[in-house]
Amino acid sequence: MYKTFYNLSFDPFRNTPDPSIFFEGGDRKAIADALLYVIERSEGITKVVGDVGSGKTTLLRMVAQRLMELGYQVAYIPSPLLQPEDMLRFILRELGLPTDMASKFEMYDLLYRYFTDRPSLKGLVILIDEAHLIPRDTLEEIRLLTNLESDNQKFVQVVLFGQQELDTLLDLHENRQLKSRISHQFYLGRLNAEEVYQYLNYRMNSAGFGLSRPFFDRRIAAKIYRLTRGIPREINNLADKVLLNAFMRKGQYAMSRDLPAYDEVGRIRTFGFVGVLFVLIGAAGYWVYEMDPYFFHLFTSSSRQIVGLAGGKDQGASSQIRAPVSAPDGKSKVGTATEAGQSLPPEKASASVSAVKAGRPVQRLPNTGYYIALATTPCEDRKFIRSVVKSIRTASSRLLTMQYGAPLQCKLLMGPFAVYAASKAMLARLPSRVQRLGAYIIPATKLNKIIDNRHAKVYRGIH
Template identity: 40%
Template structure:
């Protein structure tokens, strides 16, 4: 791979939500600060909405890390990564995260009663329960209603359960149904993630490169960044995809600078289908030819 060639200590544009590579872009930083404010103020619901690839998952992971490390406020976090659950499945998932053994409990009301008792016990110990739901647009309607019932717990001073929903724009469509007006009324704050502008895309690239150990002249030329932003529309996930492939193309040519030509090659690799519907593996073909040529040269 190209890590040694460029002097990286890790892949800078991996698609995994590595919080160590979180970039404090204005929109993402405002979102994180809003989430912390909601938690500290004891508000009930917060939703974070954005199109595919705009950074919801890494924000979700950063929030979970914050909850785990913030021992002063004693948060008890419940993470629901797969919202495609029945109400019973949701109750079991929440109960398990709260340390309950619910294997012998089958009735919905009994499950909710056990969870309620556990939340009340945690409240007496000054622990706040925070339920974080990723991909919340996929919540079945009955499960969303079950989630609302959990939030009914409150004292005269504060909510005992806080919920943060991360979802695509379809989440708004789901919540706009008349049957969920009570849920909408409880959503005290909302944040909408937007794609990056060109300057933010440059900051995104530079930060992830430096965090991956790079210390040298700019790798991506100004024209390459412009082209990368145009092809990706500023969506971080797509920036990761094309930046990774462009670095691979530059490495195949033994170039320490990513040019618009490398971006073009990466874009073709991602978007040009064969007649059978499969993508043309331009970068793999190019890399194979370069490496094969290098091996043949050494054998001469």
């Protein structure tokens, strides 16, 4: 509809993984170059993890194109929900080989002879999308495939692209052998405000927008960043609506009025004294909430201090209750009871919950129990962080904030939980809005590895 008006050759914000409009900002180019370097060194298995809509598939297509230009054989598996033999047949078909063998032995023998008979080939690179969905048996088959090698060359290398659940999957004890073969791992983050501005106008210019002034100025880009939290897929969805609205008013450039949520993010309307009064009351409430997000819970929490999801009624065994536990010295300590009825010993509960004091960061957490990673967002996005906290309505003692990176990122955590079943039960009870953000369970040991690798700081509550 708007392509002719703006002289565009294609829809600039279509959600298709087109490598011809690959955006190199936000560490995308650096990760692509690093992947190619790792593959050239025949490292075996590599992992790329990113949020939903962060651009993993586009990166995969870009890397696949570059690998084919370098002379590699590439097998792209878009859906990993395949049984081991089906995956082997899929790979054989990608190489143009027959797939009617009766046994896996024949398939492996055919693959091995394919490469030994062609010593000039650089090898096969298997790129697996949505790798967090791979069945257990197929994961083991992937590990066995990397055993195909000669004295000086690996015939098969694998790159796993998946959501954060892939980390949890590989942390399982039965997958330890595969995990030990992962030589490098990369994390695809969100775009910051400046990168969103560059991304929007790069897409427009790639499609043929020819005016000297950028279609999206920095003010509009900043609003899009706040509304989408820097997630490329959401940026595309919103930018397409802005482009359509600008076209409908025959505008040459995007304006604030073109944002679908303009009234919410661009201005505050007041009507007379009553409107002003409500604004002042709202501002006072906002200030109190910023000082202590849990102030309002004083008027809604029961005297028993049940720590659970908002829902009002007593949840019995499915709630988390902080209660005094008798100590040998006659004093009382605070223990933490979990949904599954399992509880950490008082001293461990104290270490897990109270060791991270408000305002005092720590470098590591106790290596016991499990946490729920609720969401990851730029720390400056206070509005999004507040909305997550309001959605789950749990006590501040059950929340942690992990900060890392530049620009500063905040990972919101809930826990600890003594056993996996308890964390899984809580995850299932989270509001659907929070679950759609990609909330997942992470063991304390894995969380400490992330803290170490990213030089992160952890605070109790929302910091």
